[in-house]
Amino acid sequence: MSWIKDVYGTEKPIIAMCHLQAMPGDPYYDKGKGMKDVLDKARHDLLALQNGGVDAVMFSNEFSLPYLTKVRTETVACMARIIGELKDEISVPFGVNCLWDPIASLDLAAATDAKFIREIFTGVYASDFGLWNTNCGEVVRHQHEIGAENVRLMFNIVPEAAQYLVDRPIESIAKTTVFNCRPDVLCVSGATAGSATNPEILEKVKKTVPETAVFANTGCRVNTIEKFLSIADGAVVGTTFKIDGKFENLTDEARVREFMDTVKAFRDRK
Template sequence: YFPDVAPAETVASLSIVAHEIYKAFPDTLMGICLLADPIASIAVAHSSGAKFVRATVFTEASVDVSGLAIRRPHEILRYRKFLDPSIKLFADVHIKHSAPLAMRPIEESAYDAAYFLADAVIISGKHTGFETPIENLRKVRAVLPDYPILVGSGMNKLNAEKIFEVASGAFVGSTFKIDGDSYKSVDSERVKEFMCTVKKIRSGFLGEK
């Protein structure tokens, strides 16, 4: 992907796809994530009916194999206000597959994202499918006791209870796939098993038959 601005053809194509998904499933919560380009993500969300965007780069510069990604939160917030202030902005902190240009404690970076009006912060493991370290979640929760904290990678039916003791929610992908492999197709049985576990956690009945 491009570390600075998403190409016009990508933005146009994603807008069409997202709009068709929204038409087919109007009652399903849909979000947009164009890697490293939250402004383009907001534009796609506005045109398609999506309710939130995931900003992989928000308050700090990030370095990965694609290069250096830099975003300015005030520009992102002004653009959202211009198009649609109701679109929620979920900001990654120390985003997976990359590293901050200036390494700082994760709780400081998360505090900055909240200070600059992200609607939630996202904490992840090192890569897609890698478990999010519980100690990182606890550090962030300590400085943001009443703030929405989302897990961005590695949640499964075995660690869900532990994670939900700290986190408010999660993005789940790999665990829904065949063999837990993000490159494979969705396994409906794995989805059912995971959601059954989540429902038990929500009801306070985990471990009961």
């Protein structure tokens, strides 16, 4: 898995979430403050994350609640504008996540030169968003059609707010996903953003597919990240970087720095 260092610049990378505020078309978009406010807050979070020492960032429409499984055009357009305006200020590798639409995520990645995307690519689920189906073969074909072959695909195999329609052992899901779909990364999540990943599930997945990168996807905190990184190949981190550790808040640079100091000390010991 030498590609991890090539893409993220280090082993055991921390990918920080840059959560974009609600945008035009989203139910909670603040029309009075407009897109300038969305852009200003995205810039604040990006700079706080970078100054705090994260290895990479991932832009997501996190406040487009409730989420769609087919993202609308205006959302992708707004995300592209924001990333485009911030491009000269981005100093770390970055990815994108249009919740929850892998085609839209790939289109945005191709337009902005993102290095990776994270999505739900496989499975059929009973979810808060209704019956949630996927078509990985169609997505990967689209990836090649638009020239995005080098965009790394991070498969969330424990979707938030959803459960497989038919119960399957996580080991079976990991094994068949790797065999059939060749993911770059398998992401293991908790129930929602900020909810801790179960380390036992994380370990089961890594033992089942040792040659595939496995990331902890939610709920990593400064007092748990060493445990997660002792199992996983990296982590995606969002809520714990926020002011007071609350999902709704902006990023707190001091919290980021404290977290990354712990991560760097852990990596130095390995």
